[in-house]
Amino acid sequence: MIEVKDVVKQLPNGKQLLKGITFQAKKGDFIGILGPSGAGKTVTMRCLNGLTQPTSGHIYLRSNGKTNDLTCCKGKALRELRQKIGIVFQGFNLVKRLSVIENVMIGRLGQINPLRSLTYGFTNAEAEEALHALEKVKIGHLAYRKVASLSGGEQQRVAIARAIFQKPYMLLADEPIANLDPSNAKKIMKLLKPLAKDMPIIGVFHQPEIAAKYCNRIIAIKEGKVVYDGDTNLSEDLLVEIYGEELQQIEETSTSQEQLVYS
Amino acid sequence: MKHQKRLTFRNLIVFTIFILLFIGSAKLCRVNLGILSSGFFDGLGFLTEMFPPDLSALPEMIYPAFETILIAILATIFGAMLSFLFALAGAANLSPVWLKTVSRFAMAVERALPEIVIILLLVAALGLGPFPGVVALAIGCLGMLGRLYADAIEEVNPKTIEAVASVGANKLQLIQYVIIPEVLPSVISNTLFRLEINIRLSVLLGAVGAGGIGYEIFYSFQLLEYERASTAILVVLALVFMSERLSDFLRKKIALDGKIK
Amino acid sequence: MTELSLQKNKLPSEKFKRRITFFSVSSFVIVAIAIQLDFNPVLFFTEGHHLVNLLGEMLPPNMEVLWEKTNVFTSIMETLAMAFMGTVIGGAGALVLAFMAAKNTSPSPLIRSVFRLLMSIERVLPRLVMILIFVIALGLGPFAGMITLCVSTLGMFGKLFADAIEEVETDPVEAVYAIGANKLQAIKYSIIPQVIPSFIANLFYAFDVNLRAAIGLGIFGGGGIGFEIHMAMKMLRYSDALALILFTILLITVFEKISDVLRARILREETLS
Numbered sequence: 001m002i003e004v005k006d007v008v009k010q011l012p013n014g015k016q017l018l019k020g021i022t023f024q025a026k027k028g029d030f031i032g033i034l035g036p037s038g039a040g041k042t043v044t045m046r047c048l049n050g051l052t053q054p055t056s057g058h059i060y061l062r063s064n065g066k067t068n069d070l071t072c073c074k075g076k077a078l079r080e081l082r083q084k085i086g087i088v089f090q091g092f093n094l095v096k097r098l099s100v101i102e103n104v105m106i107g108r109l110g111q112i113n114p115l116r117s118l119t120y121g122f123t124n125a126e127a128e129e130a131l132h133a134l135e136k137v138k139i140g141h142l143a144y145r146k147v148a149s150l151s152g153g154e155q156q157r158v159a160i161a162r163a164i165f166q167k168p169y170m171l172l173a174d175e176p177i178a179n180l181d182p183s184n185a186k187k188i189m190k191l192l193k194p195l196a197k198d199m200p201i202i203g204v205f206h207q208p209e210i211a212a213k214y215c216n217r218i219i220a221i222k223e224g225k226v227v228y229d230g231d232t233n234l235s236e237d238l239l240v241e242i243y244g245e246e247l248q249q250i251e252e253t254s255t256s257q258e259q260l261v262y263s
Numbered sequence: 264m265k266h267q268k269r270l271t272f273r274n275l276i277v278f279t280i281f282i283l284l285f286i287g288s289a290k291l292c293r294v295n296l297g298i299l300s301s302g303f304f305d306g307l308g309f310l311t312e313m314f315p316p317d318l319s320a321l322p323e324m325i326y327p328a329f330e331t332i333l334i335a336i337l338a339t340i341f342g343a344m345l346s347f348l349f350a351l352a353g354a355a356n357l358s359p360v361w362l363k364t365v366s367r368f369a370m371a372v373e374r375a376l377p378e379i380v381i382i383l384l385l386v387a388a389l390g391l392g393p394f395p396g397v398v399a400l401a402i403g404c405l406g407m408l409g410r411l412y413a414d415a416i417e418e419v420n421p422k423t424i425e426a427v428a429s430v431g432a433n434k435l436q437l438i439q440y441v442i443i444p445e446v447l448p449s450v451i452s453n454t455l456f457r458l459e460i461n462i463r464l465s466v467l468l469g470a471v472g473a474g475g476i477g478y479e480i481f482y483s484f485q486l487l488e489y490e491r492a493s494t495a496i497l498v499v500l501a502l503v504f505m506s507e508r509l510s511d512f513l514r515k516k517i518a519l520d521g522k523i524k
Numbered sequence: 525m526t527e528l529s530l531q532k533n534k535l536p537s538e539k540f541k542r543r544i545t546f547f548s549v550s551s552f553v554i555v556a557i558a559i560q561l562d563f564n565p566v567l568f569f570t571e572g573h574h575l576v577n578l579l580g581e582m583l584p585p586n587m588e589v590l591w592e593k594t595n596v597f598t599s600i601m602e603t604l605a606m607a608f609m610g611t612v613i614g615g616a617g618a619l620v621l622a623f624m625a626a627k628n629t630s631p632s633p634l635i636r637s638v639f640r641l642l643m644s645i646e647r648v649l650p651r652l653v654m655i656l657i658f659v660i661a662l663g664l665g666p667f668a669g670m671i672t673l674c675v676s677t678l679g680m681f682g683k684l685f686a687d688a689i690e691e692v693e694t695d696p697v698e699a700v701y702a703i704g705a706n707k708l709q710a711i712k713y714s715i716i717p718q719v720i721p722s723f724i725a726n727l728f729y730a731f732d733v734n735l736r737a738a739i740g741l742g743i744f745g746g747g748g749i750g751f752e753i754h755m756a757m758k759m760l761r762y763s764d765a766l767a768l769i770l771f772t773i774l775l776i777t778v779f780e781k782i783s784d785v786l787r788a789r790i791l792r793e794e795t796l797s
Contacts, residue, residue: 047431084429093426097444101534106440117436123538144534166430172521216361280656286614291598299671305661322744330561337557375776379740380753380769387757389571393561426778467652470744475653484656492656500648 001026002048002170002200007057009043009161009224017043018054019224025170025200031194031206032211032232035221036246041204042069044221045174047071048202050082061085074134076195083110084201086163090175092155096148100158103147104130107165133161137191160191171195173203177210189214208234208243309489312446315390316497317490324498331475332392334468335461336399340460342404343454350412351406351438356421359482374406379465379471386472400461407460411453415446452514459510466499474500492502578762584767589756596768597753598776602666603748606741607734610673614734615727617678623687629689629711630699643686646679651737653743659745669746673734681730685723692718724790728783735779739772749775 002025009018020038024030035041046052048059050070059070061081062157070082086107095105098140105122112122122130134140147155163171173192177185193214194203205211211218212232220228220242227242352358353366378399385395419442427441469477476495485493532538558564623629626649653674657670692715700714738791740751749772756765 051425053430079431079433081431082429086428087426087429089426091422091423093420093422094440095423095427097447098440099534100441105431106427107430109427109436109440110433114433114435118439120540124535124537127536143532162430186438241693281643285770286607290610291602291605292666294609294667294670299662309660327543327784333557333561337554337561337563339553366537371777372773375780376775377736377739377750377772378752379743380772383743383754383757384578384769385575388574394563394567397561397563421792463650466650468651468741479654480656484660496649496653499650499653503648503650 001062002043002049002202003058003060003062005058005060006225007044007047007059009040009047009052010055010193017132018047020057021221021224021226023219023226023229027198027200028196029200029202029203029217030196030215031219033221034208034211034242035068038208038241040219041221042174043088044174045202048087048170048172049087050078053148058147061169072136079110083108083166084169085172086166086168086170087160087172088163088172088176090178091138092152093161093180094155094158094162095146099144099146100150101127101130101134101143103158104133104161104165107162111166128167130161133165134158136164137161148166152153152180153186153187156180156188157191160188160195164195167197170199170254171201172189172202175204175206176204185210185231194219208239264296268524276297293429307408313489313493315490316466316493317488318494320491320494321421321498322448324476324495326477327476327495327500328498331465331469331477332506334393334396334475335400335458335465338400338465339404339458341472342401342457343408343450345401346405346408347412347450347474347501348408351442353409353413356417356424357438357442358433367410370405370409371415373402374410376403376406378468379404382468383472391472391474393474396465396468396475399468399473400464400506404457404461405463408453409459412446413452414449419445426493437450448517452517455517459506462506463503466502471478552558581762582766584763585770586761587597587767587770589764589767590771599742599749599752600771601749603735603738603742603750604671604779606670606738606746606748607731609670610677610734610738611727611731614674614677615681615730618675618681618685620703621678621682622689623711625682625686626689628692629707629715639682640686643679643682643721646675647683649676649679651676651741655741655744655746664745664747666747669738669741669748670743672746673737676737677730677734680733683724684726685719688722688726689715690718698723724777725787728787730784732776734782735776 002023004021006025007018007021008016010016019049021040022045033041033044043052046053048070050073056070057071061068061070061084063084070078070081073081095106098106105126108122108126109117112126130142131140134143134157137160138153139157139161140157142150142154147158152159160175171192176192177188180188189210193204195201196216201213203211208218212234215232218228218230218232219226222237222242228238348367349370352362353370355363358366381402382395382399385399387511390396422436424441427437430435432440443467466477466480467477469475469479470481473480476499479495480492480499483489515522544706575788591597621643625633627636630636630639632653652670654675655668659673662668662671669729695719696714697710700710707712737752738748739748739750740749742752743754745751753765753768753772756762756768
C-alpha cells in the first residue's frame with residue numbers, strides 16, 4: 001500500500017510545483033492521474049519514483065508489515081527502495097542495442113549482487129523468468145530481437161515486462177500511451193488493467209476518456225493540489241473544472257482516438 | 264553601395280595582410296627558388312640513386328614491418344582502454360563536474376602534444392626500442408579517442424539512463440548495461456580509424472628509435488644505402504595501403520551491422 | 525499457445541562461457557604481442573626512476589630560454605611559417621589537382637586518372653620519407669620542411685577536395701548548363717560556391733595538421749621548434765626542453781582557438797554574402 005502525505009515540492013526560486021498532495025493506493029487500484037499541463041502530474045510521478053525528492057511531506061511504502069519512507073532516503077537506501085518500484089515511460093526508454101530479454105532482465109539490476117552483475121551477469125533461472133514476463137505481455141516470441149527493431153507498441157510491452165520482472169510494490173506509468181497510435185494504446189491499457197490485481201498501478205494520462213474507460217479510480221491534480229479523488233464517472237462539468245480552457249484542445253485531438261478506442 | 268564599398272575595403276586589408284604573411288613566411292622558411300630549381304634536378308638525380316629498389320633486402324624488411332604493425336596494434340589496444348577510462352571521467356552525464364573538467368583538460372593538453380615529442384621524452388628516460396614506442400602511441404591516443412569516446416558517452420539518451428537508474432542500478436551497472444552497449448559501434452569505428460593513424464605514426468616514431476620499418480628507412484638513409492631505403496619505403500606504402508583498405512572494410516561492416524558478433 | 529523456451533545458445537550461461545573465451549584469447553594475444561616486442565610493464569617500476577629523474581631534471585622549466593635566445597624565437601616563427609606556407613601553397617595546389625581529378629570538372633578522363641594516381645601516391649608517402657629526401661636535395665632547414673608540408677598537403681587534401689567537388693548537388697549545376705553556360709562558367713557559378721565552405725573548413729584543419737607535423741619534421745632536419753627541442757634533449761638541457769615543449773602545447777592550443785574563431789567568422793560571411 002502506498003500513502004502519499006502532504007507532499008510539497010518547491011523550486012529554489014520559490015515557485016511551488018506541488019502544494020500538498022495526499023492520496024492512498026492499494027492493491028487492485030488502477031489509478032489515472034489527470035490534470036492540465038503544468039499542474040504537477042509529472043512532478044508527482046517523479047516523487048513517487050524517487051527521481052525527485054519532495055521539499056516536505058512523506059511517501060510511505062507499506063508491504064508485509066514493513067513501512068519505508070521514500071522521502072527520507074538517499075544513495076544506497078534510496079536505490080534499494082527504487083528496486084521495488086516499477087515505472088514505464090512515454091518514450092519507452094529501453095536500451096536499444098540490447099535484446100528484448102536482456103532489457104527485461106535489467107529490471108532486476110538493483111536487486112542482484114553488484115559483483116555478480118559485473119562478472120557473471122544474469123542466471124539461466126532469471127532468463128526463464130524474464131521469458132515468462134515477456135509471455136505475460138504476449139511478446140515471448142520477440143525475446144531475442146534487438147529492441148531497436150521493434151515497433152512502439154512492442155517496445156512499451158517490453159518496458160512493462162521489465163517493470164513486472166522487478167516484482168515491484170507498485171507500477172507507475174508516465175503517459176505510457178502518449179507515443180502510441182490508438183489501437184496500440186488500447187492494447188496497452190488492456191494489458192495494464194489486469195496487472196492491477198497484484199499491485200497498485202498509478203498512471204498519468206493526458207486523455208481523460210481513456211483513463212476513464214480502463215482505470216477504476218481517477219485523481220485530478222490542478223495547480224499542485226488534488227482536486228478530485230474518486231470513481232471514473234467524469235461529468236462534463238467536472239472536466240471543465242479540472243481542465244479549464246484546455247478541455248477544448250483535448251476534445252479536438254481526442255475525437256478520432258476516442259472513436260477508435262470505443263470501436 | 265556603401266555596404267559593398269566597405270566589403271571591398273576590408274577585403275583589401277585582409278588581402279594585404281595575407282600577402283605580407285606570405286612573404287614573411289617565405290623569408291622565414293628561407294625559400295630559395297634557386298636551390299629549388301637546382302635542387303629539383305639534384306633531387307631527380309638523387310631519385311635515380313634510389314631506383315631500382317634493392318629487392319634482395321626485402322626478406323630483412325619483413326620482421327621490422329611486422330614489428331611496426333605490432334607496435335601500432337598493442338598501442339591502440341592500450342590507448343583505447345586508457346582513453347575509455349578518461350572518457351568515463353570526462354563525461355558530463357556520469358562524472359562530477361570537477362572530475363570532468365580535469366579529465367577533459369588532460370585530454371586537450373595531450374591532444375596538443377605531438378606524439379613525436381612524447382617519444383623523445385620517453386626515449387631519453389627509457390632508452391630505445393619498441394617499449395617507449397608503444398607507450399608514446401598509447402598516450403597519444405588519449406587526445407583523440409578520449410574526446411571522441413567522451414562525446415559518444417554524453418550523447419547516450421539521458422532518459423534511458425534515468426530509466427535504468429529507476430530500477431535501482433548503481434553507476435557501474437549503468438556503465439555496463441546502458442553506456443557500453445550504446446556507444447560500442449562508434450567506439451570500435453573510431454578505434455579502427457585511430458589504428459590506421461597509429462600505423463603511420465609507428466613508422467615515424469620508428470625512425471626516432473622505436474624500431475620497426477621506420478628505423479630501417481632512417482638507417483638506410485644514414486648509411487647512404489638508398490636502394491635499400493626505397494625497398495623499405497615500398498614496404499611501408501604497401502602496409503599503409505592495406506591497413507587503410509582493411510580498416511575501411513571493417514568500418515563499413517560495422518556501420519551496416521550496427522552490432523558486432 | 526506453445527510453450528516458448530529459451531534459445532540454447534543465447535542462455536546466459538552460454539553467453540558467459542563465450543565471454544570468458546573471448547577475454548582469454550584476447551589476453552593471450554596481447555601478452556604474446558607484448559612478449560614479442562619486449563614490452564615489459566614491470567619495466568615501468570624498475571626503470572621508472574629514470575622517468576622520475578628526467579622529470580626532476582626538467583623541472584622547473586627554464587622559461588627564459590624562450591626569450592633569451594633569439595634563435596628560439598626565430599624557430600618558433602619558422603615553424604609557424606612552415607605550416608602557413610605548406611597550407612597555402614599545398615591547399616592552392618590541392619584545389620587545382622582536385623578540379624583536374626573530379627569527374628564533373630575534369631577536362632578529360634585520361635587527365636582524371638593521372639591526377640587521381642598522383643594524389644594517391646602523395647597521400648600514402650609518409651612525411652618521414654619526404655623530409656629525408658628533401659633535406660638531401662635542398663639542405664637542412666625550414667625550406668625542406670616547408671616543401672614537405674606542401675607536398676603532403678597536396679596529397680591529403682587533393683583527395684578530400686576532389687570528393688567534395690564530386691559530391692556537389694547536381695541540380696544547381698544542371699540549371700546553369702541549361703541556360704547555356706559552358707563548363708568554366710558552370711564551375712565558377714554553381715560548383716565553386718558549393719564547395720567553398722568545406723574548402724575553407726578543410727584549410728583550417730590542414731593548418732592544424734601542418735603545425736603539428738612541422739614540429740615533428742623539425743627533428744629530422746626541417747628546422748623550427750622541433751629541431752630546438754631535439755637539440756635541447758640531445759645536449760641534456762632538459763629544463764630548456766620542457767620549456768619549449770610547454771610552449772609548443774600553448775602554441776598549438778592558441779592557434780586551434782584562433783582557427784576556430786576565424787573559420788566561424790569566414791563561414792558566416794560566406795553564407796551571408
